[in-house]
């Protein structure tokens with residue numbers, strides 16, 4: 001059989017994953033990436049001697065015993081990586097001078113939360129029991145291939161009914177609703193500010209289960225070295241990675257996709273085309289044909305993207321001995337609330353990297369923070385021109401630095417750089433719809449939506465990436481890349497293989 005030629009649009013995690021599996025299956029693979037480097041939103045960048053980690057806080061499946069771990073191994077990111085295993089999931093340094101922590105070990109978690117608030121035994125024990133149950137069973141990765149999921153579902157129906165019970169328990173409950181069950185004001189604040197309150201609790205229950213199992217750890221070095229490993233694996237398998245190559249469209253012969261149209265006016269003929277770029281743009285500007293895109297665009301209309309974020313970063317000549325690091329960072333009350341877009345922020349969640357010595361010189365520490373903000377506000381400001389946009393960004397950065405210095409008095413005079421990315425940075429750098437950094441928000445309703453990998457009426461064209469699995473994140477992006485190659489193999493009459501022989 002002739003070697004199949006695959007063109008992939010976008011070199012983020014999903015594009016690299018699809019590229020690696022297609023190359024493993026003997027195909028000639030070309031990834032076209034519009035920016036100057038691989039990674040998409042999963043990036044690191046250098047500032048004043050610091051490596052700013054732009055994405056990975058934790059890698060679900062960092063430890064053995066799950067489908068997630070197997071895929072990371074296949075993609076070449078486990079071997080040679082060192083992981084920091086946190087003992088806390090999230091920490092709140094409240095203005096009463098006390099620290100409130102969600103420990104990763106479920107027994108310690110329960111004991112600590114009950115000692116803080118015995119009156120909240122209901123929601124505490126319900127979550128902890130759920131984590132114990134999930135940890136006792138093999139949790140199926142919801143993004144695994146159709147066949148694997150089918151096998152898991154059949155097994156669960158017969159043997160693992162407790163997992164189904166936990167899913168039914170948490171899927172309809174939002175994080176905000178769960179937080180509201182707490183009587184203790186600090187615990188209520190902690191859960192309300194952990195992530196977006198509209199997210200379904202099943203996400204938290206699952207992530208905390210993986211954390212309890214020591215399988216939601218942080219790869220030292222962060223996003224940059226992680227992506228370099230995936231890119232290296234792809235290139236070693238013979239793949240071709242083309243940077244600064246924006247894709248403008250596809251070519252078609254009747255109802256079959258036949259190639260990719262590049263910005264430089266060249267056509268790349270391909271047997272199969274995979275879109276691993278922003279989902280909305282792929283449908284509206286790459287495929288364009290409304291007859292084909294309408295059903296999926298209709299699904300998109302029912303979903304809400306993750307709100308845009310202001311991603312704060314700063315470097316301090318200080319080691320933060322008073323901070324116990326946690327997977328999802330440290331929450332502090334902002335002494336001076338900060339207006340970001342149309343929202344007044346009274347709390348700030350920061351990742352203080354005193355646990356990763358590779359990101360800065362000894363004794364110096366990178367600090368990052370994620371602040372949800374309104375895309376429309378930033379888009380309007382950006383369109384008005386550079387200065388107003390930059391001034392507003394600088395004002396916010398300065399106010400956040402001031403807040404940090406008030407919370408940690410030893411920080412004064414130790415700042416070495418401070419910066420922020422806005423939703424417009426994500427739009428400009430990666431083309432993601434409304435600057436969303438993780439695709440669709442996984443609300444209780446959104447996780448019921450199944451976005452197809454293929455479009456009716458367009459053969460040999462496939463969609464992958466964080467826009468096809470509400471909730472997004474690295475594991476779904478990686479799985480979706482693998483899954484579309486499984487479909488390509490099936491269309492091409494090949495037996496799918498997932499490991500080098």
Ligand SMILES: Cc1cc2nc3c(=O)[nH]c(=O)nc-3n(C[C@H](O)[C@H](O)[C@H](O)COP(=O)(O)OP(=O)(O)OC[C@H]3O[C@@H](n4cnc5c(N)ncnc54)[C@H](O)[C@@H]3O)c2cc1C
Nearest residue numbers: 010012013014034040041057058247277437465466473474
């Ligand atoms: C601050 C932050 C923290 C995060 N933390 C975590 C975490 O702890 N754990 C986790 O699992 N996930 C995390 N994520 C989310 C995770 O990084 C993403 O969901 C995942 O990397 C998405 O990968 P992707 O390939 O689907 O999309 P993208 O990364 O968006 O990749 C798409 C690529 O397509 C390219 N492209 C777009 N249009 C074109 C075109 N026309 N032609 C050619 N190329 C094009 C883009 O430039 C981009 O490189 C985080 C993200 C951020 C920003």
